[in-house]
Amino acid sequence: xxxxxxxxxxxxxxxxxxxxxxxxxxxxxxxxxxxxxxxxxxxxxxxxxxxxxxxxxxxxxxxxxxxxxxxxxxxxxxxxxxxxxxxxxxxxxxxxxxxxxxxxxxxxxxxxxxxxxxxxxxxxxxxxxxxxxxxxxxxxxxxxxxxxxxxxxxxxxxxxxxxxxxxxxxxxxxxxxxxxxxxxxxxxxxxxxxxxxxxxxxxxxxxxxxxxxxxxxxxxxxxxxxxxxxxxxxxxxxxxxxxxxxxxxxxxxxxxxxxxxxxxxxxxxxxxxxx
Amino acid sequence: xxxxxxxxxxxxxxxxxxxxxxxxxxxxxxxxxxxxxxxxxxxxxxxxxxxxxxxxxxxxxxxxxxxxxxxxxxxxxxxxxxxxxxxxxxxxxxxxxxxxxxxxxxxxxxxxxxxxxxxxxxxxxxxxxxxxxxxxxxxxxxxxxxxxxxxxxxxxxxxxxxxxxxxxxxxxxxxxxxxxxxxxxxxxxxxxxxxxxxxxxxxxxxxxxxxxxxxxxxxxxxxxxxxxxxxxxxxxxxxxxxxxxxxxxxxxxxxxxxxxxxxxxxxxxxxxxxxxxxxxxxxxxxxxxxxxxxxxxxxxxxxxxxxxxxxxxxxxxxxxxxxxxxxxxxxxxxxxxxxxxxxxxxxxx
Numbered sequence: 001x002x003x004x005x006x007x008x009x010x011x012x013x014x015x016x017x018x019x020x021x022x023x024x025x026x027x028x029x030x031x032x033x034x035x036x037x038x039x040x041x042x043x044x045x046x047x048x049x050x051x052x053x054x055x056x057x058x059x060x061x062x063x064x065x066x067x068x069x070x071x072x073x074x075x076x077x078x079x080x081x082x083x084x085x086x087x088x089x090x091x092x093x094x095x096x097x098x099x100x101x102x103x104x105x106x107x108x109x110x111x112x113x114x115x116x117x118x119x120x121x122x123x124x125x126x127x128x129x130x131x132x133x134x135x136x137x138x139x140x141x142x143x144x145x146x147x148x149x150x151x152x153x154x155x156x157x158x159x160x161x162x163x164x165x166x167x168x169x170x171x172x173x174x175x176x177x178x179x180x181x182x183x184x185x186x187x188x189x190x191x192x193x194x195x196x197x198x199x200x201x202x203x204x205x206x207x208x209x210x211x212x213x214x215x216x217x218x219x220x221x222x223x224x225x226x227x228x229x230x231x232x233x234x235x236x237x238x239x240x241x242x243x244x245x246x247x248x249x250x251x252x253x254x255x256x257x258x259x260x261x262x263x264x265x266x267x268x269x270x271x272x273x274x275x
Numbered sequence: 276x277x278x279x280x281x282x283x284x285x286x287x288x289x290x291x292x293x294x295x296x297x298x299x300x301x302x303x304x305x306x307x308x309x310x311x312x313x314x315x316x317x318x319x320x321x322x323x324x325x326x327x328x329x330x331x332x333x334x335x336x337x338x339x340x341x342x343x344x345x346x347x348x349x350x351x352x353x354x355x356x357x358x359x360x361x362x363x364x365x366x367x368x369x370x371x372x373x374x375x376x377x378x379x380x381x382x383x384x385x386x387x388x389x390x391x392x393x394x395x396x397x398x399x400x401x402x403x404x405x406x407x408x409x410x411x412x413x414x415x416x417x418x419x420x421x422x423x424x425x426x427x428x429x430x431x432x433x434x435x436x437x438x439x440x441x442x443x444x445x446x447x448x449x450x451x452x453x454x455x456x457x458x459x460x461x462x463x464x465x466x467x468x469x470x471x472x473x474x475x476x477x478x479x480x481x482x483x484x485x486x487x488x489x490x491x492x493x494x495x496x497x498x499x500x501x502x503x504x505x506x507x508x509x510x511x512x513x514x515x516x517x518x519x520x521x522x523x524x525x526x527x528x529x530x531x532x533x534x535x536x537x538x539x540x541x542x543x544x545x546x547x548x549x550x551x552x553x554x555x556x557x558x559x560x561x562x563x564x565x566x567x568x569x570x571x572x573x574x575x576x577x578x579x580x581x582x583x584x585x586x587x588x589x590x591x592x593x594x595x596x597x598x599x600x601x602x603x604x605x606x607x608x609x610x611x612x613x614x615x616x617x618x619x620x621x622x623x624x
Binding site (some may be wrong): 250 | 298321342343345347352354356382383385386387388389390391429493496530531532533534535536537538542545547549552559561562563566568578582586587588589590599
């Protein structure tokens with residue numbers, strides 16, 4: 001089998017999230033492939049548009065009938081072209097790649113999710129997984145930071161998330177427009193840590209966002225007692241192949257695509273700090 | 276495996292045998308430097324070369340290749356893979372380059388298979404030749420990749436005066452020489468081989484101490500030598516790195532590539548291609564919204580050095596084989612054996 005050749009998928013549904021971000025529900029055209037396709041939360045796909053290029057994209061969820069959803073912001077040539085697509089259009093897709101979040105290790109523990117901006121995308125699957133398997137996990141706490149309330153993704157699901165038993169959702173933004181009715185706090189995600197309920201004892205932290213945010217979030221968590229081993233980060237790197245051959249996503253001795261994108265903080269600390 | 280003797284003047288017989296079944300590539304000398312090129316007659320062949328400009332990597336992992344073509348027909352895309360199945364034979368490849376190919380073999384089959392590389396590799400026969408004259412930049416003896424070869428060849432030649440010792444390393448190799456009338460090698464021939472290889476080893480003037488090297492460089496991520504390499508120069512008389520990427524281009528184990536699409540004018544069809552890339556180039560670590568994980572030159576040259584010392588994600592599969600090509604082409608006179616010395620603390624700048 002040739003790993004490089006994408007399979008065709010059809011866009012079943014498009015949901016507008018913000019002015020430059022949409023959520024797409026995708027299904028493989030090949031029904032057999034569709035049936036055997038079961039990505040884990042935190043894995044990613046290589047999406048391709050013929051004639052434009054390929055791009056590594058996180059999955060934001062899976063559904064019962066096997067279709068996947070992915071949330072894409074317009075930031076480059078491929079994503080720009082994706083945003084012009086309509087329902088029923090075709091897109092190339094291969095994967096899933098990467099390791100995904102350590103859900104088994106999180107079982108029985110309190111889960112703290114710290115996300116910034118688009119970082120919420122790969123963790124939406126985790127929130128839904130915990131919702132569906134509530135008894136397996138301890139308390140859930142989500143700290144979500146974005147630029148403005150209008151830049152927040154999955155706003156329509158916040159109420160549902162709050163209703164998950166023993167769950168706390170903390171929202172913070174960089175700036176609040178004057179006319180807003182939103183009740184978000186203003187500040188970085190780290191400013192939510194003092195009022196956080198999760199104690200470092202018997203907890204696991206899942207972090208995703210811009211690298212600078214993850215770096216400081218991890219450092220702050222360290223100072224309040226969390227051990228490096230308890231913290232997991234999902235990294236972003238340039239990727240051309242997704243299978244550890246093109247070299248672009250190297251970090252230390254690992255490939256982000258193949259060995260990650262989720263890493264234990266203790267393992268990659270020396271490599272994300274000085275850079 | 277069997278061993279034979281062929282007189283140098285009879286090499287054309289062997290070449291003709293190869294040409295029957297394969298397209299043959301070997302070292303030629305079109306100008307001052309040697310290069311691997313197609314060989315159709317014995318006159319083109321220069322087996323006494325020291326090093327070529329580009330490594331034989333170009334046959335398996337070409338500088339540019341098409342992965343597949345695609346076409347839009349009736350609102351649906353169809354793709355067609357481009358499969359390369361030409362049978363080729365590389366004649367006169369040096370031990371360091373064979374070791375580099377063995378490393379790439381492991382790299383391109385680890386976890387996921389790279390069909391394109393493996394296809395080309397499968398259809399290739401390697402006729403190696405032991406080195407008798409090192410280039411001034413070679414340090415293969417330190418890397419354990421030369422000057423002589425023990426594995427990875429189909430046929431191995433060794434220059435022993437007016438003759439070549441022909442050692443067979445695989446069934447394909449055996450089949451290739453079967454039709455040719457060759458004398459069996461004697462013990463004297465092997466003694467002569469050993470004598471010459473020992474002599475050769477003494478001619479190598481460059482060394483690199485590799486003991487614990489990956490570990491040592493990993494512990495020295497903030498060593499001042501990286502800033503010197505990238506910005507100040509002065510590592511054994513080097514100038515600051517220009518980020519030109521020449522070192523990656525000529526490195527036999529550099530595997531990184533970029534993927535891009537092209538379309539024809541009708542916008543109805545096109546190709547997806549890959550092209551060698553280099554971690555020395557600014558765009559290599561760039562991500563959306565202008566982020567770049569290796570914006571500084573010192574970070575990029577450090578990454579390349581780490582990779583060649585075996586301390587990057589490629590590990591041993593992308594580490595140095597000591598061919599010395601990067602030292603030769605570097606416009607800033609950067610020499611990785613000197614960098615290793617500085618990091619080991621053995622040499623002050």
